[in-house]
Amino acid sequence: MAAAVELLDAHGVDGLTMRRLADGLGSGVMSLYWHVDNKENVFDLALDSVLEYRGPQTAQQAQDWRAEAVHMLEDWRASMLRHPWSASLLPRRALGPNILSRLEVLSKTLSRAGVADADLNVAIWSLWNYVMGATVTRASFDLSDEDRAAAQQRLTSLSERYPTIERSRLLLDNDWDGAFRQGLGFLLDGLSPR
Amino acid sequence: MAAAVELLDAHGVDGLTMRRLADGLGSGVMSLYWHVDNKENVFDLALDSVLEYRGPQTAQQAQDWRAEAVHMLEDWRASMLRHPWSASLLPRRALGPNILSRLEVLSKTLSRAGVADADLNVAIWSLWNYVMGATVTRASFDLSDEDRAAAQQRLTSLSERYPTIERSRLLLDNDWDGAFRQGLGFLLDGLSPR
DNA sequence: ACCTGAACACCGTTCAAGT
DNA sequence: ACCTGAACACCGTTCAAGT
Numbered sequence: 001m002a003a004a005v006e007l008l009d010a011h012g013v014d015g016l017t018m019r020r021l022a023d024g025l026g027s028g029v030m031s032l033y034w035h036v037d038n039k040e041n042v043f044d045l046a047l048d049s050v051l052e053y054r055g056p057q058t059a060q061q062a063q064d065w066r067a068e069a070v071h072m073l074e075d076w077r078a079s080m081l082r083h084p085w086s087a088s089l090l091p092r093r094a095l096g097p098n099i100l101s102r103l104e105v106l107s108k109t110l111s112r113a114g115v116a117d118a119d120l121n122v123a124i125w126s127l128w129n130y131v132m133g134a135t136v137t138r139a140s141f142d143l144s145d146e147d148r149a150a151a152q153q154r155l156t157s158l159s160e161r162y163p164t165i166e167r168s169r170l171l172l173d174n175d176w177d178g179a180f181r182q183g184l185g186f187l188l189d190g191l192s193p194r
Numbered sequence: 195m196a197a198a199v200e201l202l203d204a205h206g207v208d209g210l211t212m213r214r215l216a217d218g219l220g221s222g223v224m225s226l227y228w229h230v231d232n233k234e235n236v237f238d239l240a241l242d243s244v245l246e247y248r249g250p251q252t253a254q255q256a257q258d259w260r261a262e263a264v265h266m267l268e269d270w271r272a273s274m275l276r277h278p279w280s281a282s283l284l285p286r287r288a289l290g291p292n293i294l295s296r297l298e299v300l301s302k303t304l305s306r307a308g309v310a311d312a313d314l315n316v317a318i319w320s321l322w323n324y325v326m327g328a329t330v331t332r333a334s335f336d337l338s339d340e341d342r343a344a345a346q347q348r349l350t351s352l353s354e355r356y357p358t359i360e361r362s363r364l365l366l367d368n369d370w371d372g373a374f375r376q377g378l379g380f381l382l383d384g385l386s387p388r
Numbered sequence: 389a390c391c392t393g394a395a396c397a398c399c400g401t402t403c404a405a406g407t
Numbered sequence: 408a409c410c411t412g413a414a415c416a417c418c419g420t421t422c423a424a425g426t
Contacts, residue, residue: 017419019418027391030391030392030420030421033421035390103359104356104357107359120362121364122377128327131327132323133325133330134319134323136285136330137285140285140286162297169315171289179315187324187381189383189384190379211400222410224411233400394422395420397421401414401417403415404414
């Protein structure tokens with residue numbers, strides 16, 4: 001599936017064509033259908049291959065649950081941003097083994113941190129929502145590179161009608177990494193036991 | 195654009211075809227291109243029409259910032275879930291006037307609540323991320339109705355390998371509305387001033 | 389067991405032309 | 408100003424057939 005990932009990285013979701021993929025593999029188009037049921041299947045395999053998690057490099061686990069959670073979540077986001085087509089695909093497909101492993105890790109970490117069993121699922125889904133929302137949004141800015149200039153100009157002309165977000169420069173702020181980390185901190189504050 | 199929204203509701207993003215849209219309008223396909231630049235333009239118009247916000251019905255504003263924020267955000271989510279194709283489209287397109295209005299409202303509310311100017315953008319994007327992640331995920335479950343049975347079975351067979359999320363029944367819990375509200379509460383806790 | 393070409397039923401959009 | 412049909416360059420996938 002490395003060939004599919006390469007194609008997706010280069011041309012985006014719409015650029016992955018069964019014909020183009022076959023070309024990259026040096027085979028006929030219909031050969032693909034021996035190995036794969038249909039095009040969606042290709043997406044599923046490519047998506048899962050991108051979501052593997054190896055865990056923190058140092059054996060710092062068990063001592064700082066918060067650092068551990070942040071590490072997994074930031075690595076998850078980074079993995080998806082390395083392949084900007086992946087984020088918008090993930091919530092639309094069945095969950096593969098690699099993303100389930102990440103959720104398992106997260107669940108263990110939060111449990112160990114003292115999050116009540118009754119709050120555990122809500123906590124996990126909240127973090128899922130935060131990461132997915134942030135990454136889907138960020139990734140789409142990567143994809144529409146050429147439109148940026150036009151969008152920028154459209155915004156400043158429109159923003160007279162939206163004085164508050166204009167004043168805080170909401171749409172011009174592009175410290176995405178910092179905003180992600182800081183907002184994640186706020187969310188973990190809210191989720192922390194006691 | 196009501197015709198486009200209807201088609202999208204009925205057949206999803208892939209079901210909206212220029213040919214089908216023209217049929218619904220009782221015109222030739224190419225007539226559409228007089229009113230619209232291309233297909234993406236149709237999506238933009240349909241998307242914005244779905245995101246209008248009328249504000250809270252009672253004049254309870256200014257007294258309870260938290261209720262006001264929750265009202266807008268839950269209404270935003272509900273509007274997108276009424277049109278399940280809309281959520282995954284929103285982060286991929288340029289921001290239209292209606293969603294900008296919602297962000298303006300949110301910004302005013304949080305500002306009035308005492309959120310520091312330095313934290314304002316992070317707070318808004320955090321809420322954006324949470325709502326978008328939750329809704330994109332939830333909406334896709336609506337779309338893949340038929341696959342549910344198969345997915346369910348696949349999950350229980352797989353879940354032996356993921357004991358923690360199996361034990362909390364993470365993937366079987368389907369109180370989506372409750373989880374959204376509760377998680378939003380946690381996030382607002384974390385974002386609250388002081 | 390694995391690969392293939394031809395064919396089918398579609399797409400979005402250009403273009404030249406109509407009223 | 409608005410609408411149209413024909414044509415172009417694509418799609419994913421079925422099927423019957425090859426090795």
